[in-house]
Amino acid sequence: MDGYLGIIVIVAVIAVLAVGGMFLLFRPSRRHAPPVRPPEAPIAPERERVVPPGVTEDDTVTTTVPPPARPAEPVAPPKPEIEVPPPSAGRLVRLRARLARSQTSLGKGLLELLSRDRLDDDAWDEIEDTLITADVGVAPTRAMVDELRTRVKVLGSRDHAEVRGLLREQLLAQIGTDLDRTLHTAPHGERPAVLLVVGVNGTGKTTTTGKLARALIGDGRTVLLGAADTFRAAAADQLQTWGERVGAEVVRKDEGADPASVAFDAVSKGMAEKVDTVIIDTAGRLHTKTGLMDELGKVKRVIEKKATVDEVLLVLDATTGQNGMRQAQVFAEAVNVTGIVLTKLDGTAKGGIVISVQRELGVPVKLVGLGEGPDDLAPFDPEAFVDALLGD
Incomplete structure (x- = not known):
C-alpha cells in the first residue's frame, strides 16, 4: 500500500514539473519600448531651379530665392537754397553796356550827324529820321529837332563835347528828370x-x-x-x-x-x-x-x-x-x-x-x-x- 502511494506522489510531481515547463516555454514575450527617433532636421527654404543662359535642363543650378526687399522710404526733395539778391541801387549804371544796340542807333548816330561841319536840310532830315526810327515819336522828334537847330545856330562852330552836351540836354528834357519815379513799396503801418x-x-x-x-x-x-x-x-x-x-x-x-x-x-x-x-x-x-x-x-x-x-x-x-x-x-x-x-x-x-x-x-x-x-x-x-x- 505504501509503495502504491509513493508511485502516485512521484507521478504527481512529474506532472507538475511538465506543466510548469510548458508554461515557461509558451508564455507571451515582454514588449520592448519603441526606439527613440532622432530629432528632425530643420526644414530648408524652398529652392528654385534656375536655368542660366547656355545651360541645359539637366545642368540646372539650384539657388535660394531671397525674400523680396522692402521698398525704400520716399525721400522728400531738398528745399532750394535761399538766395540773397543784391540791392537794386545803381543797377542801371552797372548794366549800361546792355544798351549797346540803342546806343549805336540813337546815341552815336545822332552824335555823328550833329558833329558834321555843315548841317543842311538833308542832314536835319537824317537826324529826324533817326529819332523816329528809334521810336521817339513824331511830336517829340519835331520838338527836339526844332530846339537843336536853334541851339546849333547860336553855337556856330561845335566840337564833340559841345554836341554831346547839347544832345544830352535835349534827351533829358524829353525823358523828363522831374517825374516822380519812386516805386511805392513801403508798408503803411499794419498794412502792406x-x-x-x-x-x-x-x-x-x-x-x-x-x-x-x-x-x-x-x-x-x-x-x-x-x-x-x-x-x-x-x-x-x-x-x-x-x-x-x-x-x-x-x-x-x-x-x-x-x-x-x-x-x-x-x-x-x-x-x-x-x-x-x-x-x-x-x-x-x-x-x-x-x-x-x-x-x-x-x-x-x-x-x-x-x-x-x-x-x-x-x-x-x-x-x-x-x-x-x-x-x-x-x-x-x-x-x-x-x-x-x-x-x-x-x-x-x-x-x-x-x-x-x-x-x-x-x-x-x-x-x-x-x-x-x-x-x-x-x-x-x-x-x-x-x-x-x-x-x-
Missing part, C-alpha cells in the same frame, strides 16, 4: 504796400513780377506774391519758382479759379503776416478783349475792399514799338496805371520808346529790363540811361 502788375501776353510780366520781388528782398523788404494769373498753370508754377529762390511765399489756387479771389486772399495773408509788400501778378490780357479788361478792373476793385493799391505797373515789351503804345493806352483806360516797366530794352534799337510812352500816358517809366538774368531789372534813372545811349 500792394502792387498790381498788368500787361499783355509775351511782355515778360510774370518774370518781371518775380524779378521785382527779388529786387525788393535785396533791398531788405519782406514780400508775398499773389498768382492771380489763373488761366495758365505754368504762370503760377513760374511765380512759385521765383518765390522759392528768395524765400517769398506765394498764394495760388487751382487753374481757372477767380483771379479776384486769389488777389484778395494774397492781400489778406500779407496783412495777417505783416509783410512789407504784396505783389499781384495778373493774367496776360489781349487788349482787344473788352471782357478781360473789365475783369482786370474787378481785380483792382476787390483788392481795394481790403487795402489800397499803391502801384499799378504796366509791363511793355520795348521791342514792340508803337504797338506797345496802343496797348498802354487801352490799359490806362481800364485801370489807373502809375508806372511803366519796359522789358527787353537791351535787345532793341528803339530806346526812344521811353520818351513816347511817357508823353502819351503822362506816366513815368519806373523800371527797365535789361537782360534775362535774375538781377537784370533796374530802377530807371534818366541820366544814367542817356549817358549809356551817348557813350563816353
